Amino acid sequence: MSRTLSVLIGSLLFTPYVDANYDIGENFALSGFGSTSWSKSDNEMPLLINREIADSSCFDCDTTFGLQLDFFYEAFKASAQLVKRPQDEWSDPELEWAYLAYNTGPWTLQFGRLRNPLFLYSEYYYVGQAYTPARPPSEVYNSILGITFYEGGSITYTYDFAEEYSLSITPFVGLEDRKEIQLNETTHLELKTHNMMGLNLTFTSDNSRWNFSYLKSKYDQKVTLTNFIVSTPIGPQTIPTYVEEDQDRRIELFSLGAEYEFNNLTFTAEAQKNDRTYSWYILTSARFNALTPYVSFAQQYNDDNKLDGDSIMLGARYDLLYNISINAEWQQFRAKEGQNSSFIDQPNHTNADLYTLMINFVF
Secondary structure: OHHHHHHHHOOOOOEOOEOOOEEEOOOEEEEEEEEEEEEEEOOOOOEOOOOOEOOOOEOOOOOEEEEEEEEEEOOEEEEEEEEEOOOOOOOOOEEEEEEEEEEEOOEEEEEEEEEOOOOOOHHHOOOHHHOOOOOOOHHHHOOOOOOOEEEEEEEEEEEEEOOOEEEEEEEEEEOOEEEEEEOOOOEEEEEEEEEEEEEEEEEEOOOEEEEEEEEEEEEEEEEEEEEEEEEEOOEEEEEEEEEEEEEEEEEEEEEEEEEEEEOOEEEEEEEEEOOOOEEEEEEEEEOEOOEEEEEEEEEEEOOOOOEEEEEEEEEEEEEEEOOEEEEEEEEEEEEOOOOOOOEOOOOOOOEEEEEEEEEEEEO
16 A cells, blocks of 8 residues: 555646646646546446446445656656546556657657547546546447557657647557456456557647547457356356457457537537447537536447447536536436446346536646
């Protein structure tokens, strides 16, 4: 525990959408963020990978806390971000990124543990203060099981033109690494990535932002099931542990997202397609001083291009201060018969209403 705390103090957040940090001397900046909530569903089958919100009040399903330390020296930068994610214990947070960067003119090189640059909110995925809804839409952001970082390097070329436009082109390469994911109480997933490559394009103007990403990866997969029930001639039997391994699997993912501001209105749409799923959402919000009501609709499809499920969300965000906000949100999830949709396993009842009251902060 003492080692973890020392690492926490020596790490976490800086994002262009959140201006809250402390300068430590001339070369260091320390910042942080967090979210916590009351959340409850009306379905006994838990919702959302890594959060598992079910039909009893939960006060820690969304709890997130992060620290970030940035070091600047001339054209060099070093950054580390440590996050207690919703799925983590306080004693075992995750090092979300730790990298070295060098900038020269329009070029930026980065190497280390980096954030997957796949979606509009990827860079500040755990910073609830930086986006409007309580959570990024799960249909898109859980499409790769909530994996948010990779080990490797990237190079970014940024071209500014006509004073108000900017285009960033970022090819990136991932090295071999391993990740473990607890999908639910009975399913544990181990992934060994052999190689990964991709490309991200980001276009920004005074009132819009576009994001395109491509990812291709080769990996091995090991699935461990506990208390696995199988059908036999004498009836259902429970196997204490069942292991299935699959070598040389591949994934190819495309994503496209856009955010456009028009006066006090903001329109956001995003879609992704990979070898097994296709999903999309549209989100509309309207800002009235400190209050921002919003509505969204999302769908996800399985590998047969059949609808897996959809969701509709109504909510409002209220900014108490420039660095503290509250979200009140209702979301309804609907799974097609025989499908999981956003449930962590196949539900007996295919509909669920999710209620959330969340507070976010940065410092």
